[in-house]
Amino acid sequence: MNIALITGASRGIGHATALACARHGFGVVATYRSHRAGADALVEQIRAAGGTAEALPLDVGDVASFESFAHALSGTLEREWGRQSFDALVNNAGHGGFHPFGTITEAVFDGLMNVHLKGPLFLTQALLPLLADGGAIVNVSSATTRVATVGVAPYAAMKGGLDVLTRYMAREFGPRRIRANSVSPGAIRTELGDSALDKYPEFAQMLADQTALGRVGETTDVAGVIASLLLPENAWINAQRIEVGGGYCI
Secondary structure, eight states: OOEEEETTTTSHHHHHHHHHHHHTTOEEEEEESSOHHHHHHHHHHHHHTTOOEEEEEOOTTOGGGHHHHHHHHHHHHHHHHSOSOEEEEEEOOOOOOOOOGGGOOHHHHHHHHIIIIIHHHHHHHHHGGGEEEEEEEEEEOOGGGTSOOTTOHHHHHHHHHHHHHHHHHHHHHGGGTOEEEEEEEOSBOSSHHHHHHHHOHHHHHHHHHTBTTSSOBOHHHHHHHHHHHTSGGGTTOOSOEEEESSSBTO
């Protein structure tokens, strides 16, 4: 059985991705930072459907914790699956926020950088010894790297850096046949940004009007693409940025 590790899987795109991976036959390791109840419910849902899953705590913004996390992951792989490695890493955990340029503070900048760029880099580095040869990495980026959206400049800048980092991962991990791609969601209904699309239906409608398919996306729209990139059938897709936005601002 292949095993996928998905960060930030207690809700949103990470949650939907964990379920999609389980449907494809992956064992799932789901990480959470503070929403343990969501991660536990996810694990139970996967197990109830006949799959295997475990939840582990992880703060992607805390690089100093990655060594102990890798140790905990190693124990979980051995105990649950009798494995010393896993096959797929999805760097998904993140947070957003509305920060027009004049209001950006150093704390905001550092917080976004730690979670969206520094965290994925050093977490991937820490987990490389456990990632199986021939494995796959998907980094979750954002369509805001292509479409300049007022109020998300620092967030988009970090996601743009993640897109570049993805190509370097693909290049440097190539000798181990580890692929790396990034998936860039468009306007998706999630809890990111304080569930803005649910709270402000007029904002959701504006985004839908800017999308060729005439609606905002759901987490399952993105999850299916992420899961598919982890499958052997797509093993020749590498170093790509794939936008999943229904034709957002084209």
